[in-house]
Amino acid sequence: MLVYVSREKRPGYDHNKKAGAMNALVRTSAIMSNGAFILNLDCDHYIYNSLALREAMCFMMDRGGDRICYVQFPQRFEGVDPNDRYANHNTVFFDVNMRALDGVQGPMYVGTGCVFRRIALYGFDPPRTTENSGCCGRRKMKVKCKRGMLNKNAAVEEDETEDIEAQLIPRKFGSSTTLVASIPVAELEGRPLSDYAGTTNGRPSGLLTSAREPLDAATVAEAINVISCWYEDKTEWGSSVGWIYGSVTEDVVTGYRMHDRGWRSVYCVTKRDAFRGTAPINLTDRLHQVLRWATGSVEIFFSRNNALFGSRRLKPLQRVAYLNVGLYPFTSVFLIVYCFLPALSLVSNQFIVQSLGLTFLIFLLSITISMCLLALLEIKWSGITLHDWWRNEQFWLTGGTSAHLVAVMQGLLKVIAGVDINFTLTAKAATSEDTVDEFAELYEVRWSALMIPPLTIIMTNIIAIAIAFGRTVYSRVPDWSKLLGGVFFSVWVLAHLYPFSKGLMGRRRRTPTIVFVWSGLLAIIISLMWVSISSPPNTASGLQIQPFQFP
Ligand SMILES: O=c1ccn([C@@H]2O[C@H](COP(=O)(O)OP(=O)(O)O[C@H]3O[C@H](CO)[C@@H](O)[C@H](O)[C@H]3O)[C@@H](O)[C@H]2O)c(=O)[nH]1
Numbered sequence: 001m002l003v004y005v006s007r008e009k010r011p012g013y014d015h016n017k018k019a020g021a022m023n024a025l026v027r028t029s030a031i032m033s034n035g036a037f038i039l040n041l042d043c044d045h046y047i048y049n050s051l052a053l054r055e056a057m058c059f060m061m062d063r064g065g066d067r068i069c070y071v072q073f074p075q076r077f078e079g080v081d082p083n084d085r086y087a088n089h090n091t092v093f094f095d096v097n098m099r100a101l102d103g104v105q106g107p108m109y110v111g112t113g114c115v116f117r118r119i120a121l122y123g124f125d126p127p128r129t130t131e132n133s134g135c136c137g138r139r140k141m142k143v144k145c146k147r148g149m150l151n152k153n154a155a156v157e158e159d160e161t162e163d164i165e166a167q168l169i170p171r172k173f174g175s176s177t178t179l180v181a182s183i184p185v186a187e188l189e190g191r192p193l194s195d196y197a198g199t200t201n202g203r204p205s206g207l208l209t210s211a212r213e214p215l216d217a218a219t220v221a222e223a224i225n226v227i228s229c230w231y232e233d234k235t236e237w238g239s240s241v242g243w244i245y246g247s248v249t250e251d252v253v254t255g256y257r258m259h260d261r262g263w264r265s266v267y268c269v270t271k272r273d274a275f276r277g278t279a280p281i282n283l284t285d286r287l288h289q290v291l292r293w294a295t296g297s298v299e300i301f302f303s304r305n306n307a308l309f310g311s312r313r314l315k316p317l318q319r320v321a322y323l324n325v326g327l328y329p330f331t332s333v334f335l336i337v338y339c340f341l342p343a344l345s346l347v348s349n350q351f352i353v354q355s356l357g358l359t360f361l362i363f364l365l366s367i368t369i370s371m372c373l374l375a376l377l378e379i380k381w382s383g384i385t386l387h388d389w390w391r392n393e394q395f396w397l398t399g400g401t402s403a404h405l406v407a408v409m410q411g412l413l414k415v416i417a418g419v420d421i422n423f424t425l426t427a428k429a430a431t432s433e434d435t436v437d438e439f440a441e442l443y444e445v446r447w448s449a450l451m452i453p454p455l456t457i458i459m460t461n462i463i464a465i466a467i468a469f470g471r472t473v474y475s476r477v478p479d480w481s482k483l484l485g486g487v488f489f490s491v492w493v494l495a496h497l498y499p500f501s502k503g504l505m506g507r508r509r510r511t512p513t514i515v516f517v518w519s520g521l522l523a524i525i526i527s528l529m530w531v532s533i534s535s536p537p538n539t540a541s542g543l544q545i546q547p548f549q550f551p
């Protein structure tokens with residue numbers, strides 16, 4: 001059965017974007033087919049490997065699979081330039097971070113390519129879970145969750161509480177009795193088979209083979225009723241049932257709520273990509289996409305979805321992972337300081353520490369070595385290429401100094417002054433056959449204020465190098481090794497921002513070098529001016545310049 005659904009939208013009713021659309025779909029499909037499992041794909045993604053669905057079912061239907069809320073597949077993209085200039089494939093995220101999360105409590109939900117268990121979406125608890133307490137969650141307690149209205153074999157004494165729960169149902173799921181009646185059915189059909197030794201409340205075999213009755217007019221009318229725009233009024237849809245509203249990254253929040261209830265999720269990487277989609281390859285679009293994600297993260301940090309307030313069912317490491325999701329945009333502040341520091345020390349001719357002591361060198365060395373080992377481990381373990389990793393590092397700095405910073409400021413504005421956050425949909429690449437260059441988008445330069453901080457960093461570092469160079473050349477005893485040491489850090493920053501500067505140059509591939517030569521010349525001229533201005537006035541001849549000494 002294929003049904004195309006278009007929900008009702010009206011002025012005066014917030015349609016809640018994607019989250020609202022998904023909730024409407026969940027309800028209307030409950031009436032029409034009530035499948036126990038739901039695949040969610042974005043409009044810019046498609047199925048590339050139909051067998052992937054079966055793999056998801058294997059996890060869900062396996063013994064113990066009834067505590068899995070969703071199976072997430074990696075996002076893979078088409079139409080990205082072969083050099084992957086702005087790390088659009090997000091390889092490090094999808095092949096390192098998400099795979100690592102699979103060993104904790106499960107990967108985050110990333111919005112597309114995800115198979116859900118229907119009743120997990122309804123905001124129910126998993127059948128059983130573990131509560132962690134004590135230091136670092138070392139004390140564990142197995143919990144069998146009461147299934148509330150789902151528990152059909154409830155003891156007679158519980159009848160009274162069930163009645164109360166039954167009365168609350170309209171408040172939770174809305175007024176449709178058909179919808180409410182479909183919930184226990186979906187729960188039963190989603191269970192693993194009962195003939196495993198370990199399953200206590202499995203599904204009798206053959207249950208799913210029974211024929212479905214064709215839709216009658218009454219059913220269709222009910223299916224339309226549940227997607228009318230006032231259906232959600234005074235219900236818990238969007239607050240604790242279904243996709244959660246009010247965030248620009250509704251996916252992370254929705255997945256978090258499930259993990260918080262104690263559900264597990266699974267990451268499934270198939271040999272042949274399960275799904276494929278498009279990604280923005282233009283610098284401006286990419287920066288705006290990252291801005292939206294980072295803004296969502298800051299929002300999460302300042303909301304009740306901050307993992308610090310999570311329940312005890314969240315595994316300690318999973319809590320740390322979600323904390324990181326909310327915190328990472330804030331690192332931009334430090335990142336920006338780090339990008340200006342090399343320039344500052346070149347200009348002022350001072351290193352960040354007064355003297356290079358042994359302890360400092362040991363610290364520096366051990367941190368550097370452990371970071372290198374970490375990178376090596378990530379690359380070896382996940383099988384990504386060095387190129388993928390390097391692109392990711394580069395874009396981390398580009399996004400970190402631009403989008404993340406703006407996201408933090410936007411988030412603070414929202415929290416302190418209540419200014420609302422708008423976001424633009426991620427631009428979809430226009431794939432027309434007649435364009436000569438497949439990656440024309442890549443070279444399109446569209447100005448955005450987000451580009452100012454990285455651009456300033458580039459300029460400052462180039463000028464600083466020129467100043468230091470000029471000073472060393474004109475000093476009586478040139479200290480070249482010191483210059484080299486200082487320049488190294490600046491060049492390291494510049495190397496990270498190379499794809500960004502390429503993005504500003506537009507189409508002609510020759511341009512970057514020319515512009516670099518020009519900006520280099522410009523910076524040297526500025527530096528010479530600086531040197532002549534700052535030369536002390538009491539020198540005898542014109543060109544004699546006092547040597548600069550390490551303080
Ligand atoms: O009013 C709306 C707006 C968006 N969508 C859907 O939301 C998807 C995501 O929007 P897109 O502009 O493609 O954003 P991306 O940055 O590509 O999306 C990533 O990030 C989003 C926010 O975290 C997730 O929702 C997505 O699943 C994830 O692919 C779209 O494909 C649509 O299917 C709607 O259904 N209704």
Ligand SMILES: [Mn+2]
Binds near residue numbers: 042044278426
């Ligand atoms: Mn998209």
